[in-house]
Each structure stands twice: as structure tokens, then as C-alpha cells.
Amino acid sequence: QKEVEQNSGPLSVPEGAIASLNCTYSDRVSQSFFWYRQYSGKSPELIMSIYSNGDKEDGRFTAQLNKASQYVSLLIRDSQPSDSATYLCAVNTGGFKTIFGAGTRLFVKA
Amino acid sequence: DAGITQSPRHKVTETGTPVTLRCHQTENHRYMYWYRQDPGHGLRLIHYSYGVKDTDKGEVSDGYSVSRSKTEDFLLTLESATSSQTSVYFCAISEETGTYNEQFFGPGTRLTVL
Numbered sequence: 001q002k003e004v005e006q007n008s009g010p011l012s013v014p015e016g017a018i019a020s021l022n023c024t025y026s027d028r029v030s031q032s033f034f035w036y037r038q039y040s041g042k043s044p045e046l047i048m049s050i051y052s053n054g055d056k057e058d059g060r061f062t063a064q065l066n067k068a069s070q071y072v073s074l075l076i077r078d079s080q081p082s083d084s085a086t087y088l089c090a091v092n093t094g095g096f097k098t099i100f101g102a103g104t105r106l107f108v109k110a
Numbered sequence: 111d112a113g114i115t116q117s118p119r120h121k122v123t124e125t126g127t128p129v130t131l132r133c134h135q136t137e138n139h140r141y142m143y144w145y146r147q148d149p150g151h152g153l154r155l156i157h158y159s160y161g162v163k164d165t166d167k168g169e170v171s172d173g174y175s176v177s178r179s180k181t182e183d184f185l186l187t188l189e190s191a192t193s194s195q196t197s198v199y200f201c202a203i204s205e206e207t208g209t210y211n212e213q214f215f216g217p218g219t220r221l222t223v224l
Contacts, residue, residue, distance in 0.1 A: 096143075096155075
């Protein structure tokens with residue numbers, strides 16, 4: 001079992017819809033959780049960090065964390081074609097160890 | 111890219127040759143990391159540094175070495191490049207470690223080993 005799992009996609013949503021990206025992790029002692037956006041041929045860009053159970057909102061993005069179920073999700077409201085990218089989930093289990101998922105490709109259709 | 115540059119941005123080399131990739135930051139962050147990214151594997155940590163001359167291995171360190179002689183520079187060396195080291199290499203920096211380990215990435219180096 002991979003330590004951080006994501007559906008590879010592609011996830012296709014129409015413009016203006018809500019995109020829901022999910023991630024599960026295996027290490028129960030994980031402390032912090034991150035979402036990165038990566039455009040094709042570019043480097044990962046940090047878009048959200050979440051450290052405690054519940055929701056965290058930042059503009060059109062909402063991160064949701066449920067430690068009991070070991071999942072973290074990212075909602076993108078009012079999706080735009082410019083949101084089309086690969087979204088990486090990352091989990092820090094303490095110290096220097098941050099594990100990245102392989103990413104979910106999102107395609108927003110105009 | 112949060113004040114991080116990588117050089118070269120692209121390199122093609124032959125099996126058996128040594129290769130050095132450079133990461134330079136202007137943020138004065140203490141922690142620096144080298145990752146490789148391959149399809150289906152996500153980002154995997156090669157080595158990291160927690161200060162000048164302080165480095166340690168990550169999960170895929172075989173065949174790689176690093177050095178950090180100044181806060182701003184972190185070098186990754188492939189001692190004798192192999193085709194399995196063909197990948198995209200990213201440098202990252204962070205101000206803290208542990209829970210608040212928000213990492214910021216450089217633009218990447220695409221390395222091809224023939």
C-alpha cells in the first residue's frame with residue numbers, strides 16, 4: 001500500500017463546477033497536509049496547508065481533513081480552465097519526511 | 111519560484127559520466143531538499159540539508175551525493191550517471207521542519223542519461 005494515495009484521473013469537470021480531489025494516507029501519526037498544483041512542465045506550487053481536522057478555506061479552494069478516516073480533500077469551487085493541472089497531495093509524518101502522492105490530473109472544460 | 115534557481119535547466123549526458131546539479135536560493139532558508147519526479151511515482155526525496163555541511167539521505171539516495179558549503183547553495187552530484195537516473199530533479203526549500211514544513215520548489219532540471 002502506498003503511503004499517500006490519489007486517483008490519477010484525469011478528473012474532468014465543466015467550467016463553473018466544483019472539482020473534488022481526494023487523498024488517503026497510511027501513517028496515523030501524520031501531522032500536516034499540503035496540496036500542491038503543478039502545471040505541465042512546471043514545478044509544484046503550494047496552494048493549501050492544513051494541520052487540524054475540519055475545513056480550511058482560501059478563496060475558491062477548501063481543504064478538508066479527517067484524521068480519523070485518514071483522508072484529506074481539496075475542493076475547487078467555480079472551476080476555471082486555468083485550474084487544469086495536476087494536484088499533488090503531500091503528508092508530513094514528522095521531521096523531514098514529507099511524502100507526496102503521484103497526483104490527480106484535473107481537466108476543466110470550457 | 112520563491113527565490114530559487116536551478117542550473118542547468120536541461121542536460122543530456124552519457125552513462126558513466128559525473129553530473130552536478132546546482133540549487134541556489136535567496137530566501138536564507140535553513141532547510142533544502144533534492145527530489146526526483148518520475149511518472150507514477152510522485153516526488154521522491156533524494157537528500158536533504160538542515161544547515162551548512164549538514165546533510166542526510168532520503169528514500170532514494172543510492173548513486174547520489176550532495177554538498178552544502180553555503181546557506182544559499184545545495185549541490186546534487188550523480189557520481190556515475192545511469193539511465194535509471196533520467197528524471198526531472200527539483201530542489202525545494204523550507205523555513206521550518208516538522209509540522210510546518212511548507213516546501214517551495216525551484217523550476218526543476220530535466221536530466222536525460224543516454
